[in-house]
Amino acid sequence: MRFSSFGEKFSTPSGILTLMEDISAALAGDPNILMLGGGNPASIEPVNAQFRAALARLADDPALFSATLGAYDGPTGHARLKARLAAFLSEQCSWPVSEANIAITNGSQNAFFTIFNLLAGRHSDGTFRRIVLPLAPEYIGYEAQSIDRPFFVSRRPVIDRLGERLFKYRIDFDGFELPDNAAAICVSRPTNPSGNVLTDPEVQRLDEIAARAGIPLIIDNAYGAPFPNIIHADVTPAWNENTIMCLSLSKIGLPACRTGIVVAQPEIIDAIGSINAITNLAPGSMGAALALDLLENDQLTQLCHSEIRPFYADMAAKALGWFNDAMGSTPGLAHKPEGAFFLWLWFPDLPVNSQQLYERLKKRGVIIVPGHHFFPGLAADDWRHRHECIRVSYAQPETHVQRGMEIIAQEVTRAYNGH
Numbered sequence: 001m002r003f004s005s006f007g008e009k010f011s012t013p014s015g016i017l018t019l020m021e022d023i024s025a026a027l028a029g030d031p032n033i034l035m036l037g038g039g040n041p042a043s044i045e046p047v048n049a050q051f052r053a054a055l056a057r058l059a060d061d062p063a064l065f066s067a068t069l070g071a072y073d074g075p076t077g078h079a080r081l082k083a084r085l086a087a088f089l090s091e092q093c094s095w096p097v098s099e100a101n102i103a104i105t106n107g108s109q110n111a112f113f114t115i116f117n118l119l120a121g122r123h124s125d126g127t128f129r130r131i132v133l134p135l136a137p138e139y140i141g142y143e144a145q146s147i148d149r150p151f152f153v154s155r156r157p158v159i160d161r162l163g164e165r166l167f168k169y170r171i172d173f174d175g176f177e178l179p180d181n182a183a184a185i186c187v188s189r190p191t192n193p194s195g196n197v198l199t200d201p202e203v204q205r206l207d208e209i210a211a212r213a214g215i216p217l218i219i220d221n222a223y224g225a226p227f228p229n230i231i232h233a234d235v236t237p238a239w240n241e242n243t244i245m246c247l248s249l250s251k252i253g254l255p256a257c258r259t260g261i262v263v264a265q266p267e268i269i270d271a272i273g274s275i276n277a278i279t280n281l282a283p284g285s286m287g288a289a290l291a292l293d294l295l296e297n298d299q300l301t302q303l304c305h306s307e308i309r310p311f312y313a314d315m316a317a318k319a320l321g322w323f324n325d326a327m328g329s330t331p332g333l334a335h336k337p338e339g340a341f342f343l344w345l346w347f348p349d350l351p352v353n354s355q356q357l358y359e360r361l362k363k364r365g366v367i368i369v370p371g372h373h374f375f376p377g378l379a380a381d382d383w384r385h386r387h388e389c390i391r392v393s394y395a396q397p398e399t400h401v402q403r404g405m406e407i408i409a410q411e412v413t414r415a416y417n418g419h
Contacts (some may be wrong), residue, residue, distance in 0.1 A: 034404040037367040042395040054293040075273035077104025078288035103272040108248040108260035119183040120151040129183035137374035152377025188220035190339025193391040197233040197338040222248040223340040229304035231339035259287030319394035326409035341395040353387040
């Protein structure tokens, strides 16, 4: 079989493929595997109860059932959801948006593939434009998104050691310069993998840099406010016409619905609709129908504020405590968990690299994600830090997370001791 250059590129191994294959293998295989590597949200029973009630209301309404499962939505998605979302975002966040500013996609991964390739890569004038990531590490799913050659360029962060086994990344604005061929700036907030949350002044400064350059600021808000609101820092979700804001239903507990939401200027929304029509005909309707039900019954904000956010705040504190207890005198730090549901662990001067640690832990029945996958666009230099980190999910049963931390500490200690 001979593949095109597109086929060759997208059929080769990638970090996100490895991650999803590990998730699939763990779910289908040994139930004793401690799956601390994936991005699946926790199963929170009060939240699941609301989803079941919403599904029951959909199933009991013949007209709604037929409209949801028996007809295509428009290419930019469910019209009623877009209108309700526009009102919600205007009321909750004071964003000046209408339904013309909103598109629904088949998951935020799909949205980013579309947006990145709309803006970056080879242009008709012969130029090649890039997506700038001002702070690495960044989301593993960005890594292989370009249709053409890689178009990411990223920057090393400033690392602040906070004491008590904690550290925090900051954007190095002193050393930050946009390349001449920048197409957009992109950040996740909270950041997957580190749980870092950019401050309001940092976001404002990035917005000003982007505006001066005449390029958009893309914000990956999959874990942020107003939903799912897995964010423990005091920040304001900001949007203007130069912002492309991407939200998701996955982290409220509906990853299988594959529902992404893009809030942007109408030119971007219309382009997404065109691509949706060509590649998908239309985005799926099930997630949109459930989200509309939650919004119309005033449950979405309540679930995020009263159930989802407190659950993950509690798990973050517990996971950090288990990590500290397990490590004892062995070196190791965790990034300050300000949002999302991962601990980003750093083992300075670890004698083995993150891939080798991943393989050793996998043999012990613990699945994590090796850190080197989270640095897309960083120059291939000898920055050892990128090979000294791992991502660990705490959106799993408490016993799994605690036992996983113990095994991680054992293997890291063995490595430091030369074993």
